[in-house]
Amino acid sequence: AQRVTQPEKLLSVFKGAPVELKCNYSYSGSPELFWYVQYSRQRLQLLLRHISRESIKGFTADLNKGETSFHLKKPFAQEEDSAMYYCALRGGSQGNLIFGKGTKLSVKP
Amino acid sequence: DGGITQSPKYLFRKEGQNVTLSCEQNLNHDAMYWYRQDPGQGLRLIYYSQIVNDFQKGDIAEGYSVSREKKESFPLTVTSAQKNPTAFYLCASSIDRDEKLFFGSGTQLSVL
Numbered sequence: 001a002q003r004v005t006q007p008e009k010l011l012s013v014f015k016g017a018p019v020e021l022k023c024n025y026s027y028s029g030s031p032e033l034f035w036y037v038q039y040s041r042q043r044l045q046l047l048l049r050h051i052s053r054e055s056i057k058g059f060t061a062d063l064n065k066g067e068t069s070f071h072l073k074k075p076f077a078q079e080e081d082s083a084m085y086y087c088a089l090r091g092g093s094q095g096n097l098i099f100g101k102g103t104k105l106s107v108k109p
Numbered sequence: 110d111g112g113i114t115q116s117p118k119y120l121f122r123k124e125g126q127n128v129t130l131s132c133e134q135n136l137n138h139d140a141m142y143w144y145r146q147d148p149g150q151g152l153r154l155i156y157y158s159q160i161v162n163d164f165q166k167g168d169i170a171e172g173y174s175v176s177r178e179k180k181e182s183f184p185l186t187v188t189s190a191q192k193n194p195t196a197f198y199l200c201a202s203s204i205d206r207d208e209k210l211f212f213g214s215g216t217q218l219s220v221l
Contacts, residue, residue, distance in 0.1 A: 009149065034209075044199065044212040086151065094157075094165060095206055096142070101151040 002027050002091045006100035013077050014108050021072040021103045023061075023087030032090040033070040034097070035061055039083045047072075047085070057081070077107045112136055115200050115213035122187065122194060123221050130185045130216045132200035140206050141183035145169060146197040146215075155198075158183055159206055187218060195219050 003026040013019050025031055035047040048056045050063040050070060061072045070087060087100040113134040122128045132141065140159050144152040154167030158177040172191025177183055183202075187194045197217050201210040 004151075006151075036210075043214055044201075044210075046209040049209070090207075094159075096154055096157060096167065097210065099144075099152040101149060 002089065002098055004087050004089045004098050004100035006085075006087055006103050008103045009101070010104045010106065012106045012108065015079055016076050019074050019077040019081070019105065019107075021085050021087075021105060023070045023072065023100060025068050025070065025087075025089045027068075027089055027091045029091065031063070031065075031070075033061075033063060034088040034090070035059070035070075035072050036086045036088055036099075037083050038086070039080075044086070077105075079107045079109060081105060082107045113200060113202050113211055113213040115198075115216050117216060118214070120216055120218045121221050122218060125189045127186055127188050128194075128218065130187070130198055130200075130218070132183045132185065132213060134181050134183075134202045134211075136202060136204075136211060137180070138202035138204050138211070139180070140203045140208075141177065142201040142203075142210065143167075143173070143175065143183070143185045144199040144201065146199055152199065155185065 005024045033050045037047040038044040059074045084102050084104050086102045088097045116131045142157045143155040146152050153169050155173050156175040158164035161180050164175050164177050174186045199215050200213040203210050
């Protein structure tokens with residue numbers, strides 16, 4: 001079954017600390033993975049996608065097919081990173097996105 | 110703040126009543142989607158449309174209906190058959206199915 005698992009509902013770190021939001025997936029084909037973010041009082045928006053291999057706002061995510069993971073990392077968290085983060089897999093019916101349940105990141109001063 | 114607009118922001122439904130949630134986009138996107146978001150459940154796909162006059166069921170379509178008569182509009186009707194309609198509903202659009210999603214600000218539906 002196609003599935004996205006985000007094991008942490010809430011992750012709390014201090015400003016300047018490294019942060020890693022975990023995402024594991026289950027998919028039989030070649031996966032396409034994304035991270036979406038929702039800041040307070042803003043709309044859900046794309047943060048990054050693995051095929052772009054880009055760094056956005058200091059965040060990176062590497063696809064690890066062996067561990068079926070796509071963890072989101074940032075070496076030094078900032079308070080403005082506090083938000084809800086959703087990992088998503090393209091693989092649903094007709095190639096639609098399957099979302100994880102989300103992780104709320106709280107960066108404390 | 111154009112792009113994709115959902116209305117109303119809050120909606121209340123009485124027992125046995127059908128209600129319609131509006132979603133309009135001015136991005137000239139072909140694909141549009143409806144997601145349901147429940148606390149701790151992430152987003153689940155209700156219906157999607159890749160082109161005008163065509164739509165497909167998502168993972169939780171029962172009790173919902175949609176139409177796509179115009180490219181810019183994709184209204185969602187929550188019918189009386191949906192027994193647990195209280196949720197936050199998100200509409201999204203994309204240039205095509207393979208591109209990133211742009212989301213609306215959502216509609217919170219509650220049952221009176």
